[in-house]
Amino acid sequence: MHNLKEIRKDFDTFKKALKKRNIDIDFSKLEKLDYQNRELIQKKENLEKEKKDISKSKDKSLFEKSKKISIEIEKLSEEQKTIKSELDKILFNIPNIPHPDVPIGIDENNNIEVSKAGKIPTFDFKPKTHYELGENLKMLDFDLATKTSGSRFVFVKDKLALLERALSNFMLDTHILKNGYKEISPPLLASTDTMFGTGQLPKFENDQFEIKLEEGSDRKFLIPTAEVILTNIVKDKIIDKKDLPMRFVASTPCFRKEAGSYGKDTKGMIRQHQFYKVEMVSIVEQNKCNDELERMTNCATNILDLLELPYRKVILCSGDMGFSAEKTYDIEVWIPSENRYREISSCSSCSTFQAVRMKSRYKNEKKETVFAGTLNGSGLAIGRTLIAILENYQNKDGSIVIPKILRPYMNNLEKIAIN
RNA sequence: GGAGAGAUGGCUGAGCGGUUGAAAGCACCGGUCUUGAAAACCGGCAAAGGGGCAACUCUUUCCUGGGUUCGAAUCCCAGUCUCUCCGCCA
Numbered sequence: 001m002h003n004l005k006e007i008r009k010d011f012d013t014f015k016k017a018l019k020k021r022n023i024d025i026d027f028s029k030l031e032k033l034d035y036q037n038r039e040l041i042q043k044k045e046n047l048e049k050e051k052k053d054i055s056k057s058k059d060k061s062l063f064e065k066s067k068k069i070s071i072e073i074e075k076l077s078e079e080q081k082t083i084k085s086e087l088d089k090i091l092f093n094i095p096n097i098p099h100p101d102v103p104i105g106i107d108e109n110n111n112i113e114v115s116k117a118g119k120i121p122t123f124d125f126k127p128k129t130h131y132e133l134g135e136n137l138k139m140l141d142f143d144l145a146t147k148t149s150g151s152r153f154v155f156v157k158d159k160l161a162l163l164e165r166a167l168s169n170f171m172l173d174t175h176i177l178k179n180g181y182k183e184i185s186p187p188l189l190a191s192t193d194t195m196f197g198t199g200q201l202p203k204f205e206n207d208q209f210e211i212k213l214e215e216g217s218d219r220k221f222l223i224p225t226a227e228v229i230l231t232n233i234v235k236d237k238i239i240d241k242k243d244l245p246m247r248f249v250a251s252t253p254c255f256r257k258e259a260g261s262y263g264k265d266t267k268g269m270i271r272q273h274q275f276y277k278v279e280m281v282s283i284v285e286q287n288k289c290n291d292e293l294e295r296m297t298n299c300a301t302n303i304l305d306l307l308e309l310p311y312r313k314v315i316l317c318s319g320d321m322g323f324s325a326e327k328t329y330d331i332e333v334w335i336p337s338e339n340r341y342r343e344i345s346s347c348s349s350c351s352t353f354q355a356v357r358m359k360s361r362y363k364n365e366k367k368e369t370v371f372a373g374t375l376n377g378s379g380l381a382i383g384r385t386l387i388a389i390l391e392n393y394q395n396k397d398g399s400i401v402i403p404k405i406l407r408p409y410m411n412n413l414e415k416i417a418i419n
Numbered sequence: 420g421g422a423g424a425g426a427u428g429g430c431u432g433a434g435c436g437g438u439u440g441a442a443a444g445c446a447c448c449g450g451u452c453u454u455g456a457a458a459a460c461c462g463g464c465a466a467a468g469g470g471g472c473a474a475c476u477c478u479u480u481c482c483u484g485g486g487u488u489c490g491a492a493u494c495c496c497a498g499u500c501u502c503u504c505c506g507c508c509a
Binding site: 005 | 437447
């Protein structure tokens, strides 16, 4: 969310910066509502002052007048609240401003490749898809999941379940022991204001699974990513500057409706309603966002290096970035059956955008209270890492070689073969 | 599910109709003292919003939302959350 005080100072620059997002915002209405809002506040405050003075004077002859002022204040206050909520409705739905480094573009086709790493495997046979491999091994069961739960779910069984668990542990260990993240096992349900804090609400309510605890209770949502719950650790907080940067990592299930993806990636486990993801979150001083983003992205690619999977790093263009992000790197892993790279991690700096929504602040050198910077990144999406391993490490007979780094996590198993 | 207790600033914690934005302590910052540090002493230290180039100033805020009152952190009502005891339970 943007700070109105800042926007007001240079409205034209604000408008221009958001043009890169190519979205429709009624700026003139925003400006007008802001003006009306402030005008009403002034009127109201003048009356409040008058009333306060009467009260202090304890002059009984003025008490009647004070009553009348109260009614007037009430009226103004209602009017002001209405204007403010209209203003908020616009403000809550305005995305973050792209960082100057971000290339301008419409969609994913305008993203720019930054670097490539790893060796793309060559096969002397036609590589199978991950779901063919998994089903042949009898370790991925989509039909069963359809029976118990519906579409976009999967049963992972046996050695692949072990592999999934190993991946989670390996990634966590790496981030905790080598990259300085603190391990968190968080709640998987988030309240409305938590979802608002990171930007999932109000605009993306359709993508969220809502949980009904009991009739009339507050709304709760299954987290679409641990980013939501980890970032909100600093919600409504004035953080001690000494505690920055804060770095958290968690491995959690994520739940998404995938409402806008009908017919997309319907085969296999690329796009599921539920999947595991290891998520990194950093809370930093606001001027450190860019450095932290590079650091975080390196933590993510480091995992792929260790797993010896080929990947490339892409910087997202202005039109393809998420709502809260100012700058995003996607890490894409090589998928042999599709003969292309697919997203396996997304690392974003959100500048102070989420902190404004969450009211997360700290005192800077000048003792001013300022908003913190927040970043999040997958390190990595476990389901998709599993896919990448299946496909990149497959043999002609349908068996899968286990990446060396994972073997200690799998009782030194070297290969998964058909029973 | 049943019975109680509570929610105040970064933290602990007083206040229980008007000079209380809020005592005191801790933490933090500055200073005196000291070779340096500690201790002691002195001073400073809430947030949000509005106005102003600025110095500054005004309004709001003691869980949330209503109510009583000229005036509410303080009284009344509703809700949320936390804690303790009993029951049930991974």
